[in-house]
Amino acid sequence: MTDKTMNTVDSSPVDATKRTLLKGGVAAAVITLAPGITLRTVEAAVTGPATQAKRWGMLIDATAPEGVWDLAVEACKAEQGWGSDHNKSGKANAATDPQWIRKVSIKNPKTGAKASLPVMCQHCANPPCVDVCPTGASMKREDGIVLVDKHICIGCRYCMMACPYSARSFVHEPVEMQKPHMPRGKGTVEGCTMCVHRVDKGQQPACVEALNKAGSDAIMFGDLNDPKSDISRAVSKYVTQRIRADLGVEPGVHYRGI
Amino acid sequence: MRSASRILSLTILGFAIVIMGLGSGLSAAPAQAGEVPLPNPAKAFKGEQCVEPIDVMRRDHFEFLKHQRDETLREGIRGKKYSLNACIDCHAVTSPDIAGGKLRTLKPFCAECHSYAAVSIDCFECHSGAVQPGIGSEIGKQSALPPNHEQLKADKALITLLKGHLDPTSPQGGTGQ
Amino acid sequence: MAADTTIYKEIEGKGGDYYSLVGWLAVMAAAGFGSMLYMEHYGHVVTGMTNAVVWGTPHVFAVFLIVAASGALNIASISSVFGKTQYKPLARLSTITAVALLAGGLMVLLLDLGRPDRLIVAMTKYNFKSIFAWNIILYSGFFVIVLTYLWMMMERRMVPYSKKMGLLAFVWRLALTTGTGSIFGFLVARPGYDAAIMAPMFIAMSFAFGLAIFILVVNVAYRASNRPLGDFILFEMRNLLGVFIAAALYFTVTQHLTNLYAAEHAGIEAFILWDGGIYTFFFWVVQIGLGALFPLALLFNPATGRSCQGIMIASILVIVGGLAQLYIIIIGGQAFPIPLFPGMEVSSSFFDGAVHPYVPSLLEILLGLSGMAVSLLIIAIAVKYLPLMPTSLSDAKVDPNHVAAE
Known part of the structure; x- marks a missing residue:
């Protein structure tokens, strides 16, 4: 069994408003693979949770x-x-x-x-x-x-x-x-x-x-x-x-x- | 008098069952008689590995989706690992039954196992499940489904694993649904 | 009075009359279920309901049955809570009528939902600030409490506790009708609602509607099963019905007088009382005339008030008037436009500022009637399999002051 992992990096530019919303930063999927199967990860800027600071x-x-x-x-x-x-x-x-x-x-x-x-x-x-x-x-x-x-x-x-x-x-x-x-x-x-x-x-x-x-x-x-x-x-x-x-x-x- | 009270209590019980049955009866899928072919869902045409190992996905995908839907809708937490649109991005397939095979949607992929397991979901009452602009934009650029994707991409090991998992006679069978 | 010597017995329920009654009721229930399936398939677009009149005829029937349910329990409450022993023999039938009416009403409400398949959601997810959610608890509790009460009356060992249970059932039913009235009373946005008087008015309405239905049930059941039904108990119920009609009328008068006094409510009052078309007609002719004044005249006129037919006609009219009253409250209250900008003329593509048209569809009427059919079906089946009806309600059995004639 081969274990492969792939880390993703938040390299995408994020605008200022969006940055204020970021909390978790990046969700990177680190995956253990079944035989013969390569990896796919999801990366995206995570927003939220919404708070009462805003109205x-x-x-x-x-x-x-x-x-x-x-x-x-x-x-x-x-x-x-x-x-x-x-x-x-x-x-x-x-x-x-x-x-x-x-x-x-x-x-x-x-x-x-x-x-x-x-x-x-x-x-x-x-x-x-x-x-x-x-x-x-x-x-x-x-x-x-x-x-x-x-x-x-x-x-x-x-x-x-x-x-x-x-x-x-x-x-x-x-x-x-x-x-x-x-x-x-x-x-x-x-x-x-x-x-x-x-x-x-x-x-x-x-x-x-x-x-x-x-x-x-x-x-x-x-x-x-x-x-x-x-x-x-x-x-x-x-x-x-x-x-x-x-x-x-x-x-x-x-x-x-x- | 004693028997009367027994009849009454049975009536109460029956009443409760009818009320509860009414709810479930409306959503239950009709059971199919005879041999049902093993599910054989199309291999994801994009990427080689889902967001979790396949056995985890098989067992818990709905928990992930349900948890994520509540977080997204009620708290505005977006962009995390699990998302229905991400499912569509990789797993949507064409089917002759849907829009004459011109539309790539998630429905046939989900239906493959759900009809086998007699699971009725109502995601698609509101989610179109179709590949549309806006899906995949977070993850990567959208790609079209190759017409012969199953031959191209189908992984023999994966199909064997799946079949073994679903076959009640095999040593690892029966553990799944 | 000595120990209760009333003998309760199941009805025969074998004749062609019984089976044709049950058959017709089942057909009506099935028609309602069919309507629901049709509505579910095509969406509510096939009904008369719209985005402006969001609750329609099914809700008129559903609320009527739910309100009447708590009223039908009154005969049992009067006997065990208020100690009027002449009503005691009817207590069992009264409780089963109450349960049957509530079940029929809830069924209509449920089958009209946009997503009736999500009943389980309604039962597991509660927003405790919602009067609707409180009602779900009140309705479920009503079934449990009233059926337990019935069981205690029927189970010899439990009879001593039945009085306390009856008191609980009585308190619960008051809470339930308060909750039903408050569904409308709590709506601040619409001038037809937003009034605390809705709660007590619904309680008064429930007394009248529930008793009217119960009088009909008793009459039909005793005549059809050839059991003696004396005038005494009938006249007692007649007097009670008269008082309840007057009470409901009193609240209606108070509601409209209060509104008429406030210039703010002149619009809705003019709509209901003067120029609202069908709603004005329903108010004066059906609710007030046919549903209250005429039945009062029938009940207290010596000629008609002493005849079984007179009392039954009065009861039917109370039911018709009650449906009209709920039609005015539920549909009239929505047909009148929400004041978005009070004092201004408002118009838009979404019917702002205009009276919203509504025509009930056949589907809705079938669904509503099926609720009534299910209620009657439950009663018809219950009296066949459970000893709910005394073998005799003759004056000799019921009247504590009865002196044998001749």
Whole structure:
């Protein structure tokens, strides 16, 4: 029996944000082999665990031109793979197709003043969806991102009853060709993940990145706990408001210009 | 009266069994009659050794995946040794039953042993299992499956080992599932 | 009164009537199971439920049965906890009715899940902050406690303990209905819910719905098995039903008066009471008119209140009114839009600011009815194999003040 091992070295350049996330550094597989079989190892930068040191949040500028919100919605669909589930059944069904983020138009009936803004999961600090979930599938990460653990979601939809923002959708139809980073399945509940798979790698959520590429900073993303972050500075500069702040759920998504 | 209480307690017991059976009955795979051919999963076309020795993988792969899925989803720990996408990267194969053989997915590889052992998993209810952009980017560049990968790569020693392991009549058989 | 001389005996359960009843119930149960398989295969897209109305007709039936279950236990509680001995002979049937209704309701709830195959997850993973998870414990406990209570009443050696068990069952059932009402009471986001009154209102509703079902079960079971059923026990239950209907009505009135007083809730109140279309119709005509006022009139009118038919019709109406009330609470409460920006006109592609349409699908109705069928099936089978029904409920057997006529 020949024993071969191979050590791997973290030689890949890692950007600054990513480095702060590193904990385990590198996972190197050291393997004892069966006869005649050579070695294969996995190497990758290990991220996490998420801690309370961070509080991810967003600041949305409701005075931005309306068109950018359509761009954000399309970017989310493309990144996460929702919005085309009816392809199999062949017909779109507005009432049952998932919507992780939507453009909401508001109008003051007395004055006629109008605004338009995107609404998605508000990533509450006290999320009602997490409180009511019987199995703990609806959960909040230490860094404030609210997710559905579809491994243990039983599809009772109580979180959808509890959410003040209608932020979650139930998957009403079979889904195929889900994105590798975003498993989705019939009979479970889903919603905005704040692009957790990107955030963990030090990237921006897809909607933010798409807007940035288009030259808009209408959605700002960052760590609300870090006083030096752009979002913290902006939040301390402008009076922001949060949707249904009266409920005390402490959303992580701030708006200005409503 | 005595017999009545016995009937009642049996009723309670039966009720519990029905309730429990309802859950398992929904997910249980139908049993196949007759001789079931031994599983013969395709050899990984990429690399020569899995992240753990083969007997460990055979026994504990689901524990690794389950542990890792919870860490990843609930704590944001990514990039560790075990990952379903890494399984796809190496083990996804084509099958005439899936997308006319045009798509390389993990399903046939998993199904090979799972159907033999009558194990029903629901990973693929949500995970597509298909090779797509984004898979393998952490590990290495993506490669296409050679059409004759089984002949090219199949390791005789490995297949023999596997067959011996699964054959209840062999000395080391029966220890696996 | 001397020692309990009531004789309990299984019913014959041999005639064609019995088998056709059981057969039809089994067919209905199978239809519900078939609906579930169809829904599982195609997804919930085949139902009337949507991302805005996430709980539909199955939940109306499920909650109705669960609420009625705890109410059906009342006859047993009244006899052992409150010492009303005239109800004692019906205690066994009352407990089995309670268990059967809960089982039927839970089955509907379970079969409507997006992933019913994950029942084991629901039973092993608990989020202890969730009222839903508390309810799972309350429901499981209800089965254990009520069946133990039944066993203690039936097992001679255990009879002395049955009274304490009855008290526990009574406390537990109050907790259970509080939990069921709080499923809605705890929802801060929706103006139709978010009220502590949901818990006591559901308890009052459970008294009325459970007793209405029980009166029908007793009547049908005694008539079909040719056992004597005296007026005394029937009139006792009639009086009780009247009080319970009034109690449920009182909570409904209080709920809406409180909401009407707060300008904040003007929207939802106008929706239910004035311009909500089907929900307004259900409220005034079915819940209040047919489900409360008309049955009260039937029960306390000397002509109809002293006839078995009158009491049975009143009971049926209470059930119809109860289903309407839960339809208004569950579906009406979701159909009314969540106020995202109070005071503003809101619109979006996700139905913000608009009343959400909902039409029940046949699948949902079949699934809901199958829960009722399963409940009745359990009762029908239980009375055949267990000595649950007294051989006679004639006035001579039941009425403590009965004086033999002639």
